[in-house]
Amino acid sequence: MTVASAKTGGTLPRWVGYLTKPVLLGLACLALYFWVSGLELDSIEQRELNAANITQRFIEHLELTAAATVAVVVLAVSAGVLLTRPFASRVSSVLVNVANIGQGLPSVGVLALLAIFFGLGFQYALIGLIAYAFLPVLRNTMVGLRQVDSSVIEAGRGMGMSKNAVLFRIELPLAVPIMLAGIRTALVITIGTATLATFIGAGGLGALIETGISLNRTPVLVTGAVLTSVLALFVDWLAGVAEDILRPKGL
Amino acid sequence: MTDNGSRNVGIAKDAPEAMIRLENLSKTFPGQTESAVEDLSMEIPEGEIVVFVGPSGCGKTTTMKMINRIIEPSSGRIFLQGEDVTKVNADKLRRRMGYVIQQIGLFPHKTIADNIATVPMMLGWEKKRVSDRVDELLETVSMDLSYRSRYPKELSGGQRQRIGVARAMAADPPVLLMDEPFGAIDPITRERLQNEFLRLQAEIKKTIVFVTHDIDEAIKMGDRIAILQTKSRIAQFDTPERILTDPANKFVEDFIGAGASIKRLSLSQVRDIKTASWPVAVLSEGSEAVRELMRKSGKDSVLLLDDRRRPKRWVSADDLAHAGRIEEAGWPAVSIVEEGSSLYDVLDTMITSYKGSAIVVDGEGRYEGVVDFDTVLGAINEMRPLEQQRPELAEGAAEQRDRS
Numbered sequence: 001m002t003v004a005s006a007k008t009g010g011t012l013p014r015w016v017g018y019l020t021k022p023v024l025l026g027l028a029c030l031a032l033y034f035w036v037s038g039l040e041l042d043s044i045e046q047r048e049l050n051a052a053n054i055t056q057r058f059i060e061h062l063e064l065t066a067a068a069t070v071a072v073v074v075l076a077v078s079a080g081v082l083l084t085r086p087f088a089s090r091v092s093s094v095l096v097n098v099a100n101i102g103q104g105l106p107s108v109g110v111l112a113l114l115a116i117f118f119g120l121g122f123q124y125a126l127i128g129l130i131a132y133a134f135l136p137v138l139r140n141t142m143v144g145l146r147q148v149d150s151s152v153i154e155a156g157r158g159m160g161m162s163k164n165a166v167l168f169r170i171e172l173p174l175a176v177p178i179m180l181a182g183i184r185t186a187l188v189i190t191i192g193t194a195t196l197a198t199f200i201g202a203g204g205l206g207a208l209i210e211t212g213i214s215l216n217r218t219p220v221l222v223t224g225a226v227l228t229s230v231l232a233l234f235v236d237w238l239a240g241v242a243e244d245i246l247r248p249k250g251l
Numbered sequence: 252m253t254d255n256g257s258r259n260v261g262i263a264k265d266a267p268e269a270m271i272r273l274e275n276l277s278k279t280f281p282g283q284t285e286s287a288v289e290d291l292s293m294e295i296p297e298g299e300i301v302v303f304v305g306p307s308g309c310g311k312t313t314t315m316k317m318i319n320r321i322i323e324p325s326s327g328r329i330f331l332q333g334e335d336v337t338k339v340n341a342d343k344l345r346r347r348m349g350y351v352i353q354q355i356g357l358f359p360h361k362t363i364a365d366n367i368a369t370v371p372m373m374l375g376w377e378k379k380r381v382s383d384r385v386d387e388l389l390e391t392v393s394m395d396l397s398y399r400s401r402y403p404k405e406l407s408g409g410q411r412q413r414i415g416v417a418r419a420m421a422a423d424p425p426v427l428l429m430d431e432p433f434g435a436i437d438p439i440t441r442e443r444l445q446n447e448f449l450r451l452q453a454e455i456k457k458t459i460v461f462v463t464h465d466i467d468e469a470i471k472m473g474d475r476i477a478i479l480q481t482k483s484r485i486a487q488f489d490t491p492e493r494i495l496t497d498p499a500n501k502f503v504e505d506f507i508g509a510g511a512s513i514k515r516l517s518l519s520q521v522r523d524i525k526t527a528s529w530p531v532a533v534l535s536e537g538s539e540a541v542r543e544l545m546r547k548s549g550k551d552s553v554l555l556l557d558d559r560r561r562p563k564r565w566v567s568a569d570d571l572a573h574a575g576r577i578e579e580a581g582w583p584a585v586s587i588v589e590e591g592s593s594l595y596d597v598l599d600t601m602i603t604s605y606k607g608s609a610i611v612v613d614g615e616g617r618y619e620g621v622v623d624f625d626t627v628l629g630a631i632n633e634m635r636p637l638e639q640q641r642p643e644l645a646e647g648a649a650e651q652r653d654r655s
Contacts, residue, residue, distance in 0.1 A: 155356025158321055158428075159370050159418070160345035173360050248360035250402030 021237045025230050032226050036219055048211055048220045058227065060203035064122070064194045065235075068129035069187055076134050076186075077179065080141025081167065096139070103135040107193045115200040125194070125202035132193050133186035140182025144175030177247045184239035191232040195224075205231070269294035269330075270426060270458040271318060276327035278313055287313045289482040291327070296475070297425075298456040304469040305479035305486075306506070314483045315428055315462045319348045332425070346370055349419030349427040349457075353434040355411050357403040363389075363414055364399040370422040388417040391451065409440040416448065420455070427459045433468070445471060446591040450614065466507055470495070470517050471593060478503050491518055516595040516631075521588060521611050524630040526620025529554055534563060538577040541566065554584060554610065560617040562587060562610045587612055590619060594630060597622055 036049060047053070083092040110131060114124045148171050156166045172179075195206030205228045212221025272294050279286040288310045295301045303311040316322040318329060320341045328337045336344050357366050364385045371381045389396055392413040403411055412432060419427055433441040449472065452459065463469055469476045470491045477488040480502055487499040495511045495518075498504040507514065530548035532541045534555050545553050545568055552567045555577070566581030573580075586604030588597050590613055600609045601624065608623040 149354070149356070149359075151352060151354035151356035152358060153356075154321065155350065155352060155415075156358070156369075158319060158345060158350035158352070160342045160373060161369070162342050165373075170358060170360075250360050250362070250404060 018241060022234065025234050025237075028226065028230055032223060036223060039219055041219065042217075044211075044215055045217050045219055048208060048217070049223055054208075054223070054227070057203060057205050057207055057224075058231075060207075061191070061194055061205045061228070061231065064125060064129065064197055064202060064204055065187070065190050068126055068133060068190050068194070069183070071126070071130050072133045072137050072186055072190075073183060075130070076137035077141050080138050080145065080179075081172075083138075084142050084145040092142070096142070099135045099138050102131045105131075107132055108196055108199070111196055111200050120201035122202045125197035125200055128200075129190050129193055129197070133190045136182045136185040136189065137179070138182075140178050140185075141175065144178030144182075145171050147178065148174045173248050174251070177243065177251065180239070180243045180246060184236060184243065187239055188232050188236050191228065191235060195228055268297055270297040270332060271295040271460070272330040272333075273314075273318070274328040274330070276314070276317055276324050276329070278310075278317060278322060279325050286325070286482055288317070288324075289484065291483045291485070293477065293485065293488060295458060295460060297458050299474035300452060300459040300461055300472055302461045302463060302469040302473035302476045303479055304463055304466055304473075304476055304506075305483075307464055309479045309481055310483035311462050311464075311479050312430055314479070315430055315460055318426075318460060319345045319350060319428055321345075321350075346374060346422065347424050347426065349421075349424045351415050351419045351427065351429040351432045353431040355415040357411055357414060357418070359403050362400050362402060363394075363406070366403065366414060367418045367421050369418060370424075374422055376422075384421060388421060391420075392417045393447065408436050409444060412436060412444060413447075420457075425458055427457050429459060429461045431463055432461070434463070442596070446589055448472075450591055467514065467517065470514055478506055513595065516598060517593040519594045519630060520590065521592050521594065521597055521622060522590040524594070524622070524626060526611050526622055527626050529621040531556055531618060533558065533560070534578060538571055538580070541577065542568070542571055545571075552581070552606075554618070554621070555581070556618050559615075562612065562618050565606065584610055586610060587616075588622075589614065594627060598627055601627070 039045075041049060079095070082088055083095060107128065111125065111128045114128050118124045118127075152170060152174070153166055156170050157163075161169070194204050195209055197204045198206035198210050205224050208220055208224025209228070210224075212218065212224055274292055276288060276291045277286055278288040291314060303315060305311050313322055317324045320329070320336075323341075324337070328335055330336065331344070331347065358369075364382075367385045367388055368381045371384055376384070385399065386396055389398060394410065394413055394417075398406070398410075398414075403414070406414065415432070419429075433444050436444065445468070461469075461472055463472075473491055475489065476491055476494055478486040478494065480486045486502045486506070487494055489497075489499075492515070494503065495507065495515050498507060498511075504511075530544050530550055531554045532544050534557055541553055541555070552565050554562055555564045555566060557563050562584040564578075564581045565584055566577070570581040571577070582605065586600050586606070586609045588600050588609045588611055590611055592600075597609050601607055601622070608621050610621055611619040613619050
């Protein structure tokens with residue numbers, strides 16, 4: 001959002017607008033660092049708040065998010081393409097409703113259920129995250145494909161483009177802006193939800209938050225929360241830049 | 252005309268060899284009991300514009316879309332250049348036919364050059380050849396080469412339609428299918444595009460199937476007109492002249508509507524009649540030369556042209572005497588028609604014009620002559636004896652009148 005408003009902001013060059021957000025996020029991290037290093041930490045806090053542990057939690061979190069997002073994009077975009085083909089017109093509304101249910105379920109509950117039925121670990125956390133981020137991508141893919149002007153498709157078919165050529169060279173490129181918006185939403189949701197993965201042993205920044213709460217260590221809790229927020233906002237910013245770059249010219 | 256009778260009307264009289272032949276074509280859409288097109292047979296001659304015209308819902312668009320099999324026929328056969336194309340690969344078939352639709356459907360994310368290059372690229376042309384062809388086509392549709400790298404949204408409706416036509420002609424297909432191509436354009440631009448297109452067709456001589464619901468457009472554009480009734484039954488398939496002078500039945504008569512005689516004026520172009528000569532002077536020659544010219548010609552006014560011989564102003568002797576600068580003397584020359592305009596348009600312009608006459612210009616806007624009421628009346632008088640030389644037509648028309 002800030003990216004969009006910066007563009008209309010006036011006289012400043014565009015890259016200044018692009019840089020505002022990452023600079024602010026960097027400042028937030030610095031503030032956190034100085035605050036924590038000014039505190040006297042006890043042994044529990046020292047065990048949690050050191051470079052090695054934080055880096056590991058951070059990487060776990062990134063891995064979960066990246067894996068879930070890649071899987072969601074592949075699955076939901078394919079599903080969206082299939083469901084907008086003429087032969088699927090009858091089943092599509094049913095399947096979208098199923099995806100809606102996935103979105104509606106409380107995420108902690110889903111992760112808990114997965115743990116009960118399958119056990120603990122990365123792959124089960126992944127399933128939960130995928131179920132949760134699936135809908136925005138699916139819905140935006142379908143909306144994006146459906147808003148393509150039917151006369152453009154007819155013109156393509158009428159000139160002798162095959163169905164696949166029309167899909168890949170016309171429909172999908174024209175749906176890209178809306179699809180990217182869905183993927184951006186899914187990314188942010190996933191980063192937030194991945195904090196809950198710690199409850200089924202998949203680690204991540206949620207582990208810091210959980211430790212902070214259960215052992216009543218505010219610095220640990222704050223560090224986990226701030227890092228998660230910074231990560232979510234930074235990825236949102238990245239996705240915004242990607243939207244601007246990948247949007248087809250001429251739209 | 253009865254159903255049985257209409258089967259034979261599908262073959263145009265004394266037509267050149269058929270480019271497209273439709274044999275007993277029918278279409279019933281899934282889930283419907285009534286057919287949209289029923290047992291249609293017709294031949295579309297090479298190098299002509301054949302217009303499908305009829306009330307909405309008569310199946311004219313469905314019929315056209317069955318030719319390139321955007322809509323697959325339920326039964327019947329389609330021949331292109333003598334070859335049965337009913338079952339061949341539809342995508343490859345369509346690359347042999349240009350396709351223009353009312354909404355144009357330019358690809359919004361592609362540049363104008365890429366849009367035009369669509370079919371040549373699919374056919375695997377070399378880059379250089381594609382690029383040359385794009386330039387050639389932009390010129391053909393009178394668009395500047397600087398539009399190459401623009402996007403469709405930057406163009407006006409009329410410009411988009413030109414690109415649509417250029418794109419359809421890109422791989423030089425023998426056949427063009429056009430579905431109400433000028434339907435969504437304002438009347439002035441439509442008129443200009445129609446004239447441009449007719450001028451272009453005179454050069455390229457494509458076989459064109461043109462769908463419209465507007466009988467006036469059909470008369471103007473068509474070498475032959477197929478007037479279609481419900482389920483694409485052919486009410487009459489003939490030249491515009493014969494349809495106007497000799498409608499086959501009540502349906503055709505009603506569809507043509509009132510004023511068939513005046514519509515015949517749409518069939519003659521200004522270039523076919525003798526324009527009157529009028530004294531003209533070029534602005535830069537100065538007012539003295541204009542005065543001299545007026546004295547010699549004995550007319551009450553002179554038409555002034557600019558350096559490129561485009562009509563600018565009418566001046567009378569009085570105006571010359573009173574106005575300071577010759578560029579501001581008299582009144583602007585606005586009643587201008589192109590050579591390709593029909594007599595109908597000319598008459599229309601003349602009626603609203605200040606002087607009761609219209610200036611004829613060529614494609615570049617240069618002065619050609621002046622038409623007034625006497626000229627048009629003369630042309631109408633010349634048309635009449637032609638009709639009397641064809642007694643069978645006159646009789647037919649009389650018969651029609653008696654019956655109704």
